[in-house]
Amino acid sequence: MTASQLTPDTDDVRLGGASRVWRAVVLIVACALFVGGSLVGDDPWWPFGPWRMFATATKPTGAVSVMSVEVQTTASRSWTAVGLNPPSIGLNRAEIEGQVPQIVHDPSRLGTLAESHAELRPDSPRWTDVRLVRRSTVIENGRPTGQLRMQVLAVWHRGQGNKP
Numbered sequence: 001m002t003a004s005q006l007t008p009d010t011d012d013v014r015l016g017g018a019s020r021v022w023r024a025v026v027l028i029v030a031c032a033l034f035v036g037g038s039l040v041g042d043d044p045w046w047p048f049g050p051w052r053m054f055a056t057a058t059k060p061t062g063a064v065s066v067m068s069v070e071v072q073t074t075a076s077r078s079w080t081a082v083g084l085n086p087p088s089i090g091l092n093r094a095e096i097e098g099q100v101p102q103i104v105h106d107p108s109r110l111g112t113l114a115e116s117h118a119e120l121r122p123d124s125p126r127w128t129d130v131r132l133v134r135r136s137t138v139i140e141n142g143r144p145t146g147q148l149r150m151q152v153l154a155v156w157h158r159g160q161g162n163k164p
Contacts, residue, residue, distance in 0.1 A: 034048055037050070038050060060139070060140075060141050061139060061140050061141060063139065064136065065134050065135065066135055067093070067096060067097050067133070067135075068084070069084060069089075069110070069113065070082070071127040072128050072129040073125035074125045075125035076125070082117075088120070089116045090116040091113075100132070100153065104154050107132075108156060110131070110154060110156035111156045111158075113127075113130055114126070127158075128157070128158045129156065129157050129158065130156045131152050131154065131155040131156070132152070132155075133150055133151065133152055134153055135148060135150055
């Protein structure tokens with residue numbers, strides 16, 4: 001380090017010309033990516049583009065939907081909602097929700113949930129029937145109306161592929 005690189009009265013080191021140039025180039029490129037991503041980007045552009053789920057608003061009138069899995073067991077023939085979590089079925093809710101089109105196309109996939117539950121919870125009653133349900137809460141002007149809609153998307157019965 002030469003004396004010319006030190007500022008008077010301090011021990012601070014000044015950046016050389018090349019260091020300042022490459023830092024400026026990185027800053028300009030990052031700014032261009034953020035501006036471009038904000039204007040035309042979408043989820044795949046992240047972190048330079050917005051995640052649409054966080055960058056858009058929900059319509060104030062419509063429905064908010066969630067998926068649920070309901071089962072009938074050897075102990076009860078009434079449909080009961082079960083937790084979509086690793087201790088119950090070995091998967092997270094997002095992993096089920098990400099497979100909705102495939103489950104609707106091939107309901108035997110629900111049988112794998114019954115298999116997983118039987119392995120994870122061997123002392124629990126076995127699931128004889130499993131169904132995927134979309135529950136929608138109707139909202140109007142940003143407030144729930146109290147109206148609930150339920151749509152069964154897929155049903156699996158024991159003996160219909162996948163033996164738990």
